[in-house]
Amino acid sequence: MADAGFDRVDAYIDAHLEHYVDELSQLCAQPSVSAQDWGMGECADLVADLLRRHGAEAEQFETGGNPIVVARIGGRSDRTLLFYNHYDVQPADPFDLWTHPPFEPTVRDGKLFARGARDDKGEIIARIAAVDALADSCGGQLPCSVLFVIEGEEEISSPHIAAFVQDHADMLRCDGAVWEEGGIARDGNPVLPLGVRGILEVELMVRTLSRDAHSGTAHLLPSAAWRLVWALSTLKGPDERIRIPGFYEYALAPSEQDLALLDGLAERNPQFAEQLRRLYGNRGFVAGHDNRDLQRSVFTPTCSIDGMGSGYQGQGSKTIVPSTAMAKLDFRLVPDQDPHEIYGKLRRHLDDQGFQDVEMRMLGWMRPARMDPDDPLVRLTVRTGREVYGGEPSIVPLIGGSSPAYAFAETLGTPVVTAGVGYWDNCDHAPDEHVRIADLRNGIRHIARILAGFGSI
Amino acid sequence: MADAGFDRVDAYIDAHLEHYVDELSQLCAQPSVSAQDWGMGECADLVADLLRRHGAEAEQFETGGNPIVVARIGGRSDRTLLFYNHYDVQPADPFDLWTHPPFEPTVRDGKLFARGARDDKGEIIARIAAVDALADSCGGQLPCSVLFVIEGEEEISSPHIAAFVQDHADMLRCDGAVWEEGGIARDGNPVLPLGVRGILEVELMVRTLSRDAHSGTAHLLPSAAWRLVWALSTLKGPDERIRIPGFYEYALAPSEQDLALLDGLAERNPQFAEQLRRLYGNRGFVAGHDNRDLQRSVFTPTCSIDGMGSGYQGQGSKTIVPSTAMAKLDFRLVPDQDPHEIYGKLRRHLDDQGFQDVEMRMLGWMRPARMDPDDPLVRLTVRTGREVYGGEPSIVPLIGGSSPAYAFAETLGTPVVTAGVGYWDNCDHAPDEHVRIADLRNGIRHIARILAGFGSI
Numbered sequence: 001m002a003d004a005g006f007d008r009v010d011a012y013i014d015a016h017l018e019h020y021v022d023e024l025s026q027l028c029a030q031p032s033v034s035a036q037d038w039g040m041g042e043c044a045d046l047v048a049d050l051l052r053r054h055g056a057e058a059e060q061f062e063t064g065g066n067p068i069v070v071a072r073i074g075g076r077s078d079r080t081l082l083f084y085n086h087y088d089v090q091p092a093d094p095f096d097l098w099t100h101p102p103f104e105p106t107v108r109d110g111k112l113f114a115r116g117a118r119d120d121k122g123e124i125i126a127r128i129a130a131v132d133a134l135a136d137s138c139g140g141q142l143p144c145s146v147l148f149v150i151e152g153e154e155e156i157s158s159p160h161i162a163a164f165v166q167d168h169a170d171m172l173r174c175d176g177a178v179w180e181e182g183g184i185a186r187d188g189n190p191v192l193p194l195g196v197r198g199i200l201e202v203e204l205m206v207r208t209l210s211r212d213a214h215s216g217t218a219h220l221l222p223s224a225a226w227r228l229v230w231a232l233s234t235l236k237g238p239d240e241r242i243r244i245p246g247f248y249e250y251a252l253a254p255s256e257q258d259l260a261l262l263d264g265l266a267e268r269n270p271q272f273a274e275q276l277r278r279l280y281g282n283r284g285f286v287a288g289h290d291n292r293d294l295q296r297s298v299f300t301p302t303c304s305i306d307g308m309g310s311g312y313q314g315q316g317s318k319t320i321v322p323s324t325a326m327a328k329l330d331f332r333l334v335p336d337q338d339p340h341e342i343y344g345k346l347r348r349h350l351d352d353q354g355f356q357d358v359e360m361r362m363l364g365w366m367r368p369a370r371m372d373p374d375d376p377l378v379r380l381t382v383r384t385g386r387e388v389y390g391g392e393p394s395i396v397p398l399i400g401g402s403s404p405a406y407a408f409a410e411t412l413g414t415p416v417v418t419a420g421v422g423y424w425d426n427c428d429h430a431p432d433e434h435v436r437i438a439d440l441r442n443g444i445r446h447i448a449r450i451l452a453g454f455g456s457i
Numbered sequence: 458m459a460d461a462g463f464d465r466v467d468a469y470i471d472a473h474l475e476h477y478v479d480e481l482s483q484l485c486a487q488p489s490v491s492a493q494d495w496g497m498g499e500c501a502d503l504v505a506d507l508l509r510r511h512g513a514e515a516e517q518f519e520t521g522g523n524p525i526v527v528a529r530i531g532g533r534s535d536r537t538l539l540f541y542n543h544y545d546v547q548p549a550d551p552f553d554l555w556t557h558p559p560f561e562p563t564v565r566d567g568k569l570f571a572r573g574a575r576d577d578k579g580e581i582i583a584r585i586a587a588v589d590a591l592a593d594s595c596g597g598q599l600p601c602s603v604l605f606v607i608e609g610e611e612e613i614s615s616p617h618i619a620a621f622v623q624d625h626a627d628m629l630r631c632d633g634a635v636w637e638e639g640g641i642a643r644d645g646n647p648v649l650p651l652g653v654r655g656i657l658e659v660e661l662m663v664r665t666l667s668r669d670a671h672s673g674t675a676h677l678l679p680s681a682a683w684r685l686v687w688a689l690s691t692l693k694g695p696d697e698r699i700r701i702p703g704f705y706e707y708a709l710a711p712s713e714q715d716l717a718l719l720d721g722l723a724e725r726n727p728q729f730a731e732q733l734r735r736l737y738g739n740r741g742f743v744a745g746h747d748n749r750d751l752q753r754s755v756f757t758p759t760c761s762i763d764g765m766g767s768g769y770q771g772q773g774s775k776t777i778v779p780s781t782a783m784a785k786l787d788f789r790l791v792p793d794q795d796p797h798e799i800y801g802k803l804r805r806h807l808d809d810q811g812f813q814d815v816e817m818r819m820l821g822w823m824r825p826a827r828m829d830p831d832d833p834l835v836r837l838t839v840r841t842g843r844e845v846y847g848g849e850p851s852i853v854p855l856i857g858g859s860s861p862a863y864a865f866a867e868t869l870g871t872p873v874v875t876a877g878v879g880y881w882d883n884c885d886h887a888p889d890e891h892v893r894i895a896d897l898r899n900g901i902r903h904i905a906r907i908l909a910g911f912g913s914i
Contacts, residue, residue, distance in 0.1 A: 034773070035771065035772060035774055035775060036771060036772050036773065091769065093769065093771060093775075155775075156773050156774055157774070197673070201774045201776065208739060208740075209737040209738060209739050210736075210737055210738030211554070211737065211738075211887055211888065212886070212887050214857075214858065214885055214886045214887075215759070215763060215787050215789065216654070216789060216856065216857030216858030216859065217733075218759035218760075218787075218789060218857070219743055219754045219755060219757045219759050219789070220744070220751055220754065220857075221733070221737055221742070221743060222739055222740075222741060222742070222743055223761060223762060225762035225764075225765055229689045229762065230694065233686055233687060233689075233690035237687065238687050238811070276674075279667075280666040280667055280670055280678055280780075281668075282665060282666050282678055282679055283665075283814075285679070286675070286677055286678060286679055287677070294677055297676045298676060302675035303675075304672040304675040304680060304777070305680060305682035305686070305767065305768060305779065306768050306769055306775055306776055306779070307767060307769035307770045307775065308686075308765065308766065308770070308782075309767075310762065310764060310766075311762060311763050311764030311765065311785070312548065312550065312763055312764035312785065313764045313765070314492065314493060314764075315492055315493050315494070316491070316492030316493065316494075316613050317492055317613055317614065317660075317763060317787070317820045318492055318547055318548050318550075318612075318763055318764065318785075319656070319658065319761070319763055319787045319886070320761070320763055320764075320886060320887075321761055322762065322763070322764065323737075325765075328768070328769065328770075328774055330675075330776045332673060332675060354695070357740075363773065363774045399673065400671075400675075400676060400677075401673035402673065427668075428671055429669070429671045429775070429776070430669055430671075430777075
């Protein structure tokens with residue numbers, strides 16, 4: 001089907017766009033914060049019902065955690081395209097920084113504001129809309145079968161998806177997969193990541209006392225807060241180098257092709273550093289002083305303090321020796337670092353540094369993953385992206401974030417591409433998350449074209 | 458008046474003890490958390506009314522902060538004894554660790570549980586009761602005048618008391634002062650501190666970003682949490698030595714007499730370390746391995762992290778680069794360290810270490826203070842303590858805590874002693890704060906005897 005053949009598809013999308021924004025609003029009005037176990041069952045039901053209303057056979061699978069919704073729509077060819085998405089969202093705290101309440105979706109200035117508006121409920125609605133639009137122009141039958149896999153634990157590192165895919169490999173057999181998120185760069189053209197970083201999430205806990213003590217005893221009683229500060233300060237210094245012995249052992253250096261692609265991105269967007277500064281108000285950067293180094297540094301694995309707390313954090317002062325202290329860390333890992341191996345090295349390092357008293361707990365993990373740039377599905381995604389957006393997509397060898405892509409790519413042996421409704425400033429994971437309605441429209445158009453082409457690759 | 462002459466006083470105390478417990482409960486039921494500006498005006502009114510009901514002329518003085526209640530009861534001699542107390546209390550957080558709600562006073566097992574039950578509402582009631590009991594046995598007229606000074610900002614480092622005492626030195630002229638707190642050691646006999654440490658309270662704040670970022674950008678964007686950890690780790694290492702240049706410059710070493718008194722305390726209570734361990738469940742101590750070193754270490758100034766916080770501290774995980782991080786510190790200072798001088802040295806140290814981006818704010822300060830062991834009021838307090846409790850009071854050259862005693866001792870040129878209702882396990886500043894009713898009774902008896910003797914020193 002040539003691009004001209006998409007007139008009817010595009011007309012359908014435009015005629016029904018408001019309806020899809022309404023459906024997205026309904027989905028976002030249902031909180032589904034996996035980290036806080038808030039509204040998960042209700043949201044899974046909502047998603048399954050939504051898929052049924054749009055003609056899919058939908059079923060929920062128990063995982064021991066939040067259920068996974070799997071839905072199928074048959075098509076003409078024997079080929080199957082899998083859409084991976086998630087119905088859970090990040091916590092909305094701090095609520096007071098939102099312009100509109102995060103679970104009361106609000107349209108303003110061509111944007112829908114809500115937690116999940118982009119990540120990932122916006123993507124779910126875009127895919128459903130693309131299926132509807134293409135079916136309408138194909139006499140009701142899609143050119144290929146479609147499989148939706150929508151999990152509820154992506155924002156807590158997908159602890160069950162890898163085992164689920166393994167246990168249901170037959171049911172999930174497919175010829176290609178479209179990842180949960182996608183979108184456009186500042187130049188208005190889509191970004192196609194070929195790799196994601198892995199992640200290891202750890203909670204550290206120190207207890208030195210059975211209860212807080214008056215700080216007049218600080219010359220006697222050990223402080224949990226100080227123990228935590230000292231333990232953390234052994235992990236990484238101001239030079240940003242992670243000091244856990246062997247941490248970098250399996251970290252692959254970028255290939256020449258990777259570097260060429262990254263340098264190409266830097267050339268394409270010489271304003272990258274300035275754009276980040278405008279978004280985040282930061283004075284300096286962690287690494288590098290020009291765009292090339294900033295792009296290249298994605299191959300540097302990181303250790304982030306996601307949160308930490310000890311003692312009294314309220315107004316004014318309370319003079320105590322705190323009995324407990326807590327930190328949540330995440331390590332973003334590059335190919336071929338393994339989260340479990342890093343966890344062991346972290347424990348050994350703390351022990352060796354005299355911090356046997358610092359307790360550790362794994363909160364989640366994912367492995368890194370990389371795709372073949374020459375796969376036909378990758379090429380189809382690039383070509384259709386060019387058609388919808390009018391320019392050349394950016395191919396990114398590795399992105400900063402993480403995903404359970406490894407579970408699909410490795411277990412099902414399928415290529416995984418991305419196409420979606422995001423842009424560079426969606427405020428994912430942050431207050432005022434939103435999706436631009438124009439991006440929603442283009443994302444639907446792109447997915448519809450991938451679906452159309454996939455039947456005949 | 459010999460001890461036998463106190464039969465009527467003691468009988469009065471026993472007959473009215475339940476009534477004073479009721480008055481204490483009413484006072485504790487009124488929250489008055491100065492750090493959170495909660496119930497301060499209401500509590501000041503309550504205290505002034507209480508004093509008036511007990512025959513005092515009471516007046517409230519505005520300070521720019523919480524009002525100070527001053528009350529006077531005339532006596533036979535021209536001598537005046539000043540009682541310094543405070544009606545504010547520490548925050549009650551974390552509420553869920555209290556066996557009974559902190560502002561619903563509850564009597565159980567001979568103890569009254571409530572925030573402020575000991576610190577310092579219990580002390581206020583004990584003094585009022587002692588005045589009542591002595592007046593009853595003296596035909597309604599006390600042997601000396603009594604001046605109550607009850608402030609509302611002691612738990613936030615008494616920012617206004619020093620200036621208030623200076624501005625009202627004539628009104629507050631007195632011949633001796635009894636400090637806001639006192640009580641008994643494990644041997645059942647009173648403790649008489651001759652010195653208190655000073656304090657400097659500081660809040661550190663780091664802002665690296667205008668908003669939290671996805672931790673997939675941790676290789677690019679600077680983390681406020683890491684900046685704070687690194688800044689804190691330059692202040693003190695696991696050797697507990699404070700690394701701010703010049704920090705120890707004006708810290709006096711203990712004199713031979715100080716050391717002899719401290720070693721005497723260690724001999725008197727060889728179980729001190731074990732008692733702390735039982736109270737706080739700590740495995741080790743900050744300094745020293747035997748009781749003598751633990752006692753002596755009070756002359757070591759400290760740096761405590763009272764609280765710190767950054768990023769996401771809720772359930773599960775949220776993967777971000779936090780934009781802000783905060784820590785509250787207190788430094789307990791020994792004679793002759795000066796809080797303002799230390800504040801300047803802290804700022805210079807952070808700057809020199811490359812932490813110009815760490816913002817600082819002084820939350821409060823107090824100077825250290827020391828008393829003359831040979832003052833007649835000190836001797837009277839020791840003698841009457843012996844009479845009430847039956848054994849030898851412990852004289853402590855310096856205690857771990859801080860107080861605005863310097864404001865009275867220096868400005869009014871008066872000796873300051875302590876006598877009160879505490880014991881070693883009141884849970885001051887912690888959940889389940891309480892006073893033992895037997896201690897309340899003895900504290901009242903002791904204060905009554907000091908008052909009786911003070912008229913004829």
